Amino acid sequence: MGLGNSSCALIPAQTSKAHAPSVQLKHPLYPVFTLFDFILRASRKLSHEWINRWHGREHRPLFYCAFALIGANPGISPAELARFLVLDKSRASDLIDTLETEHSITRRRHADDHRRLGIYLTPAGTAKLATVLVEMRMEDERLHQLFSAEERQQLMTALQRIADFEHAA
DSSP states (O other): OOGGGOOOEEEEOOOOSSSOOOEEEEOTTTTTSSHHHHHHHHHHHHHHHHHHHTTTSSOOHHHHHHHHHHHHSTTBOHHHHHHHHTOOHHHHHHHHHHHHHTTSEEEEEOSSOTTOEEEEEOHHHHHHHHHHHHHHHHHHHHHHTTSOHHHHHHHHHHHHHHHHOOOOO
């Protein structure tokens, strides 16, 4: 049975002393429907909330990540940017073209190696990054309310491990 025609039933989750009762999905693919699904759903939920909250603004989650990476790594190569953002070359090229069209970044050759192309924020891009960082700090504060300091550290450690994980080909 595929996901499109499956019926998910809601069942009450077991309650704990630390957390209020919640709703848990009962799905025909359970237990396959576990950690990977929750990571994907959390990512999609955060992206969706960001897009809804900042609707009509030019700052989208992918653009935030690109601004942050370029700002922290002036001269980053297009291939490095694509790798860090987990984009294929075509999508990364589209992103770079869009940011360049918006006058947020510039591409130029490295002084030491003219074969290497680097990406740099323009003054307009630096200003956008400052605005985006304020918005992201606001989002981060909302998320901080969900976790204790210890839980946040554990979550960050686990997410970093996932981000650094390389699947065997």
